[in-house]
Amino acid sequence: MTTFDKREEAFETQFVHDAELKFKAEARRNRLLGLWAAEKLGKSGADADTYAKDIVATEFEEGGDAAVLSKVLGDLAAKGVAVTEQDVLTKMTELLAVAVAQVKAGT
Secondary structure (H helix, E strand, O other): OOHHHHHHHHHHHHHHHHHHHHHHHHHHHHHHHHHHHHHHOOOOHHHHHHHHHHHHHHHHHHHHHHHHHHHHHHHHHHOOOOOOHHHHHHHHHHHHHHHHHHHHHOO
């Protein structure tokens, strides 16, 4: 195997690792966002966990961050919780940093 081949293989391995980290971090972020929103909705315990799982599933079933944002905003608005789109986007950014740290730490 040439040096070029080894280098190419290393880049491919790193790409796969980064993609896996991104996937896990976004799923973790969505779970944390779901728990945050559940608290604002007055949910706790098993209800909060179920809601958080629904938020994670929303990304896969309906398509990405926009679907997650829309669901959370809609659910909060339906219950009369005063949050703006920017509030939720800010929380998503904060929680992504937390999720990345947790995934990297293996927790």
